[in-house]
Amino acid sequence: MKTRDLERAYALAQQCYAEAGVDTEAALKKLSGVSVSMHCWQGDDVGGFENAGGSLSDGLAVTGNYPGKARSPQELRADYEKAVSLIPGKHRFNLHASYAEMGGKRADRDALEVEHFGNWIAWAKSLKIGMDFNQTYFSHPKVDRGLTLTHPNKAIRSFWIRHGICCRMIGASIGKALGKGCLTNLWIPDGMKDTPADRRGPRERLAESLDEIFAVKIEPKYNVDSVEPKLFGIGAESYTPGSHEFYVGYAVSRKVLLTLDSGHYHPTEGIADKISSVLTFLPEIALHVSRGVRWDSDHVVTLSDDLQAIGQEIVWGGYLDRIRIGLDYFDASINRIAAWVIGTRNLLKALLLALLAPYPQMKKLEAEGDYTSRLALMEESKTMPFRAVWDQHCLRCGVPDGSGWLAEVKRYENEVLAKR
Ligand code: RNT
Ligand code: ZN
Numbered sequence: 001m002k003t004r005d006l007e008r009a010y011a012l013a014q015q016c017y018a019e020a021g022v023d024t025e026a027a028l029k030k031l032s033g034v035s036v037s038m039h040c041w042q043g044d045d046v047g048g049f050e051n052a053g054g055s056l057s058d059g060l061a062v063t064g065n066y067p068g069k070a071r072s073p074q075e076l077r078a079d080y081e082k083a084v085s086l087i088p089g090k091h092r093f094n095l096h097a098s099y100a101e102m103g104g105k106r107a108d109r110d111a112l113e114v115e116h117f118g119n120w121i122a123w124a125k126s127l128k129i130g131m132d133f134n135q136t137y138f139s140h141p142k143v144d145r146g147l148t149l150t151h152p153n154k155a156i157r158s159f160w161i162r163h164g165i166c167c168r169m170i171g172a173s174i175g176k177a178l179g180k181g182c183l184t185n186l187w188i189p190d191g192m193k194d195t196p197a198d199r200r201g202p203r204e205r206l207a208e209s210l211d212e213i214f215a216v217k218i219e220p221k222y223n224v225d226s227v228e229p230k231l232f233g234i235g236a237e238s239y240t241p242g243s244h245e246f247y248v249g250y251a252v253s254r255k256v257l258l259t260l261d262s263g264h265y266h267p268t269e270g271i272a273d274k275i276s277s278v279l280t281f282l283p284e285i286a287l288h289v290s291r292g293v294r295w296d297s298d299h300v301v302t303l304s305d306d307l308q309a310i311g312q313e314i315v316w317g318g319y320l321d322r323i324r325i326g327l328d329y330f331d332a333s334i335n336r337i338a339a340w341v342i343g344t345r346n347l348l349k350a351l352l353l354a355l356l357a358p359y360p361q362m363k364k365l366e367a368e369g370d371y372t373s374r375l376a377l378m379e380e381s382k383t384m385p386f387r388a389v390w391d392q393h394c395l396r397c398g399v400p401d402g403s404g405w406l407a408e409v410k411r412y413e414n415e416v417l418a419k420r
Helices: 003-019 024-032 073-084 114-127 154-178 200-215 244-254 272-279 305-316 336-355 359-367 371-383 386-397 405-415
Strands: 037-039 092-096 131-134 182-186 223-227 257-261 285-289 291-293 295-299 323-327
Touching (some): 003 386, 024 336, 024 386, 037 073, 073 114, 092 114, 092 323, 114 131, 114 154, 131 154, 200 244, 257 272, 272 285, 285 305, 305 359, 323 336
Parallel strands (some): 037 092, 092 131, 257 285, 285 323
Antiparallel strands (some): 291 295
8 A cells, every 4th residue: 555545544543543542552662572583494394404305204294395495594594584574573583403504513413502503693693683492302313213302211311401401502602692582492292192001201201301401500691491382293192291281380390481382282272371371370481373273283373363362362461571472383385485474474463453452441341340341342342443553563664564565475486486
């Protein structure tokens, strides 16, 4: 739309919201402060670069063969830059250990050093963005029978414990180098396809392994740690030692963060309602916003009821400064840059929708017992002129409004991706 029309639409919308008791300027100011940790792995189908040609395995699967995937760190960085140029706000970059650049110094996962991520750090610095990090417990020969930190063999556990420790140190170096604290996340694929005879042993070994990993003291201003539960996975349909209860207990007792991934629960079990429960006992949590379709399929995040509920809990609960919001999905059946743009813009839209609801009034009505009016306001707020406010945000941030970004993605596809 033309700038003049965007401005006119916004002025009307602002008035409409003001009549409902909502200050759109205050909402936009809050939204501008949100930084989403955008996952590197949407850009190359979770491939990583430590071994060129290595394939994804151990509990994760990407489907689709859309042309143009990033084949090198350089291409991935360029693609990410293209994506963020189409998303309002300043966002973070979330890297996995398997994206190490070995250069002349090959190292296995248990001997990774910050040098292997030097190019990533220099690049993030040049963009003035923060970075987060992930330990990679998959796509590696030492994931034996699908097991890592819970493996009965001590040598295998020790290998992965060393991996965990070196990743935390890399996280701290990233945080120090960028002057913006890093979050290092831990997820393991361990589990059982069929009914286990021993549910206790793996959990006790996992707690022990984690304690060894987290025993190394790291300054929280450089790096904080998080653990990510999952109820089931591919090849782990019957049991995962790192279940929700396991990690809630672990995070609360060991004072680490908990990562709630919206694809990791039973299909009708949302994570929105878990947020205020766990934040009653934890100072901070992290989110992997994803979209499961029938299983933890990691579809691109859409503006679903689930996503809106997450946005509402973050905003209405007053948790914007206690939640490290990240994304986690990977779709190789569509343009990967569009996937980043659609998912991240949707997450921001969900937050803006929540910010634009008259939630202080709704809470007041609720406290007074007027549930009728609470429902009425909640429902009316769904059809307010949201788009005009969103477009205004895009305009101010210098990114395309509406679907204007798509033409640029198509141009990039023709000029850059199609030549790969
Ligand atoms: C797996 C977890 C994990 C991964 C990424 C690649 O089910 O969600 O977070 O998706 O680390
Ligand atoms: Zn995840």
